[in-house]
Amino acid sequence: MNNTMKGNLKIDKIDKKILAILQSNGKITNAKLSEEIGLSPAPTLERVKKLEQSGVIKSYHAELNSEMLGLGVNTFVQVTLKGHNKQNIDSFLSKINEIEEVVECHHITGSGDFILKVMAQDIASYQLLMLEKVSDIDTVDSLQSMVILSTFKNSKQIPLPQSI
Structure with missing residues (x-):
């Protein structure tokens, strides 16, 4: 089932699965991501790029431990x-x-x-x-x-x- 979001971006079940996986592990390799969603690496990469270019994926970053950095x-x-x-x-x-x-x-x-x-x-x-x-x-x-x-x-x- 395809659904349309702002800007006519279509998000399907596979895109939702990609988003869920990337939220929990932004460092996952494309090969591992493609394995988990059941697509080959090339179409997986294309889907991720589409989600990035559309703005659905805004950024990737590391979460730091504030206490270890002295921010108590x-x-x-x-x-x-x-x-x-x-x-x-x-x-x-x-x-x-x-x-x-x-x-x-x-x-x-x-x-x-x-x-x-x-x-x-x-x-x-x-x-x-x-x-x-x-x-x-x-x-x-x-x-x-x-x-x-x-x-x-x-x-x-x-x-x-x-x-x-």
Whole structure:
């Protein structure tokens, strides 16, 4: 059964299987991937290239162990801006993109405007980061920090809807 996604890209059962396998093992060889999906290597490679070129596969990267790298404090920070106009949002995003400790930034609904995921070495460096960089952004009205104590699920695999 073929299904059409944005841009008229057709995703079939084999493509879904490729996506599932690559999400769990991005370093799999084309030969092993072709073996697992039941196609020869050439058509398997063509399918992977099609998925990459269409933008369904955005990138391949290594997941690092933050604790081993000395990043022991991870937080979520809810940010409320002084105003909700385009200029304030653009200004905030421009400055937040310059702060490498902010590893995620999401525009949200609810009582805040953005939620950030921040990684720091320790509480002292986190406090300094918040005081000297994040709260110093002129469009920021308020911040609410939530320190992550434990992480029980951190999946990098997105669910593949039945409808694709």
